[in-house]
Amino acid sequence: MKRKEYAWAYLFISAPIVGFLLFAFIPLSYSVYVSFTEYSGYQAPVFTGTNNYAKLALHDELFWKTLFNTFYSALSIPIGMVVALGIAMSLNQKVRGIRFFRTMFFLPTISSVIALTLLWKWIFNDSYGLLNYLLELIGIQGPAWLSSETWAMPAMIIQGVWAGLGINMVLYLAALQGVPKSFHEAAEIDGASGWQRFVKITIPCISPTTLYILITSTITALQDFPRFQIMTEGGPNYSTTTIVYYLFQNAFRYMSMGYASAMAWALGLLILAITLLNFWLSKRWVHYE
Known part of the structure; x- marks a missing residue:
């Protein structure tokens, strides 16, 4: 009976294990090797040692600009x-219709990224976009958002803030509802102002959620790609070319798979370092009790 149970158990866990080996571990391991080679994707890789990493660090100014x-x-x-x-x-207030507003703020999170990005591309259009139209109504001449080296990245930042509001709002809302009301009541009795209660009670109580949002948002932002591909294609003049978009160009436009793999691993190590730094610094400001 035990052997049959173990057999069924191994059978059920074999699917994700095989999937991980075939689609994650083996490709990752191979990309490590490819990062030390000159490889176009069509011919056999030619081992070149650390040339790709040396080029990243010392000779590719565009890499540092995209970083x-x-x-x-x-x-x-x-x-x-x-x-x-x-x-x-x-x-987080008990008012009529609050569920409707919560749903509206969260709705973009489950919508198509492509559709939303195209929508924002229209909003930022300098000729017939909604944003410049609204600015014109109050007497302000709107800039050429996505075709200006000065304004393209601020436009992407605005869109990025909006895109992350839904999920972050829900996480913070759940954290706020978990703050004990007795803490605020005791502080109010002691004469603490609303700002003091927010800083001394609310912020520390939701700090684990803040850490989670910070880490996940950082990892996502450092790998951001589709928004930039659709809205600006890295332009103008590489002003919105991120490291992942530059990696994509090297891999699939210039067919330099080895160099792209080295760039990917450099980015992966950078993300790991930033994540570990965040965890280390969190000991000073995150409170779990």
């Missing part, structure tokens, strides 16, 4: 977290 662009676009993370927290606090 800067990636972190520049990640400014949407702190801005979005603050806005999401503000919305969550507003939606």
Whole structure:
């Protein structure tokens, strides 16, 4: 009986294990090898040692520019977290119709990324876009958002803030509803103001959720790709070319798979380092009790 149970157990877990080996572990392992080669995807890889990594660090100025662009676009993370927290606090009130507003804020999260990105591309259009039309109504001449080196990345940051509001708002809303009311009542009796209760009680109590949002949003932002491909195609003049979009160009436009693999692993190690740093720094400001 035990042997039969073990046999069935191994049978059920074999599918995800085989899937992981075939579609994750083996490709990842092979990409490590490819990153040390010159490989076009059509011919056999030619081992070149650390040439790809040396080129990244010392000779490719565009790589460093795209890395800067990636972190520049990640400014949407702190801005979005603050806005999401503000919305969550507003939606944490017991007022009529509050469920409707919660649904409306969350709805973009489950909508098509492509459709929403195309919508925002129209909003930012400098000739007939909605945003410049609204600015014109109040006497402001709107810029050429997506075709200007100065305004293209701020436009992407605005869109990035909006795109992350839904899920972050829901997470913060759940965290706020988990804050014990007795803490606020005791502080209010002691004469604490609303701001003092927010800083001393609310912020520490929701800090684990803040850490989770920070880490997941950072990982997502450093790998952001489809928005930039659809809205700007990395332009103008590489002003919105992120590292993942540059990686994509090297791999599938210039057919430099080895160099792209080295770039991917450099990005992976960077994300790992930032994540570990966030966990280490969280010991100073995250409270689990």
